Amino acid sequence: MTDSKHNEEITPSPYKKGKTANLFSIAIGIVATAIKNFVLYTLLRKSKENRDSELYRATLRTLQQQHPQRLAEIESHREQVAKRSWLVRKIILPMIALIVGLLTLAGIGITVLHFILTLKIDLQLLGMLIPVYFWAVMIAAVIIVKTYADAYNQYNVRYRQLFIPALAESFGEVRYQQYGYIDLARLKNSVILPDHDLIYQEDYFSGLHRGCAFELVEAELYKRDHGRQRNNKRFSGLILSIDLPVSFNSTTLVRKNSVLLNVQRKTPMRFKRVHLEDSQFQKTFTVHSTDQILARSWLTPAVMQRLQQLANVFNCIDFQASLYQDKLLVLLNTSQDFLPPPPIAVPLSDGAVGYEFVVEVSAMYALIEALLAQFAHTSQP
Numbered sequence: 001m002t003d004s005k006h007n008e009e010i011t012p013s014p015y016k017k018g019k020t021a022n023l024f025s026i027a028i029g030i031v032a033t034a035i036k037n038f039v040l041y042t043l044l045r046k047s048k049e050n051r052d053s054e055l056y057r058a059t060l061r062t063l064q065q066q067h068p069q070r071l072a073e074i075e076s077h078r079e080q081v082a083k084r085s086w087l088v089r090k091i092i093l094p095m096i097a098l099i100v101g102l103l104t105l106a107g108i109g110i111t112v113l114h115f116i117l118t119l120k121i122d123l124q125l126l127g128m129l130i131p132v133y134f135w136a137v138m139i140a141a142v143i144i145v146k147t148y149a150d151a152y153n154q155y156n157v158r159y160r161q162l163f164i165p166a167l168a169e170s171f172g173e174v175r176y177q178q179y180g181y182i183d184l185a186r187l188k189n190s191v192i193l194p195d196h197d198l199i200y201q202e203d204y205f206s207g208l209h210r211g212c213a214f215e216l217v218e219a220e221l222y223k224r225d226h227g228r229q230r231n232n233k234r235f236s237g238l239i240l241s242i243d244l245p246v247s248f249n250s251t252t253l254v255r256k257n258s259v260l261l262n263v264q265r266k267t268p269m270r271f272k273r274v275h276l277e278d279s280q281f282q283k284t285f286t287v288h289s290t291d292q293i294l295a296r297s298w299l300t301p302a303v304m305q306r307l308q309q310l311a312n313v314f315n316c317i318d319f320q321a322s323l324y325q326d327k328l329l330v331l332l333n334t335s336q337d338f339l340p341p342p343p344i345a346v347p348l349s350d351g352a353v354g355y356e357f358v359v360e361v362s363a364m365y366a367l368i369e370a371l372l373a374q375f376a377h378t379s380q381p
Helices: 019-043 054-066 068-118 123-127 129-169 184-190 259-264 279-284 292-298 301-313 355-379
Strands: 002-005 173-177 198-209 212-225 230-243 251-256 285-289 318-324 327-333
Touching: 054 068, 054 129, 054 355, 068 129, 129 173, 129 355, 184 318, 184 327, 212 355, 230 355, 251 292, 279 285, 279 301, 285 292, 292 355, 301 318, 301 327, 301 355
Parallel strands: none
Antiparallel strands: 002 198, 173 198, 198 212, 212 230, 230 327, 251 285, 251 318, 318 327
């Protein structure tokens, strides 16, 4: 991510984890994913989401037509790394899982036997399993680091250098920079941007759709607590900025409705609550504006639907949007990884690779189109 102070002129420098920390982060992620998949799809028998959509297949066909050599190069690299990972995925991790499972059953058995003999439940016996789980994950992570985490990291770098830019270009005039950034000083009049003095930004997209320039970036904003000598996180998620073809003399805020979030936020006195006819939208969001009439005119059923869709697609913990001047700024506070490392066991042609990105950009484009349709309608004499 990009690290910079919140001055009038942002001068970012790349923020990267150390190599060892990065490799262990990759290893822990692989172990966590393996555990999650085992619990969901083996123990709970949950069906996997069908990601083979026509939208993704059309995007993939465009990629194959425009960048056949690039895709072949990345796929060849993936196959090499996948061969190295086979031993870990098919033998080592299952063996560790089996040992942990047997120890868990033994712990439960001893606890039940103790209860039968004493009629007392001793949870300390089960508590003794916690170090077992911890060391099982650590041992698995060390094995992954020693065997193929470095090779996987190299593949992940090439994936971001070659595949992500190609995927972005399939949507038209879209460019990707891993360590690009949005100049947040330009967005200070949006009202919703939290106060901050430390910024991390990564995975930056910029482009043009239907004449509207947009920027999208994953970001973390921090405010320094000088008393406690620590940085407090003020925002974590995605920042979307859209330049609109019209300008407004008012500001309208759309925020996810939550008692806790409403208490934390500060809405200036000049803003008044806007009541809309869509009762379902009002249950999810609160709307405040300095111009009630204008707020109702652009928040049409189509625009409200697209705002709701955008919040759902990114699985937002919090959602804030500000329509001001000639911009729409959207803060998507989410724990969802925007561009997760690519799965090594499936080819790039599989629907699991890049599917979320296709759906997310499509939702953003749908919002832009709904806004343009409404502005075109209201500007007619």
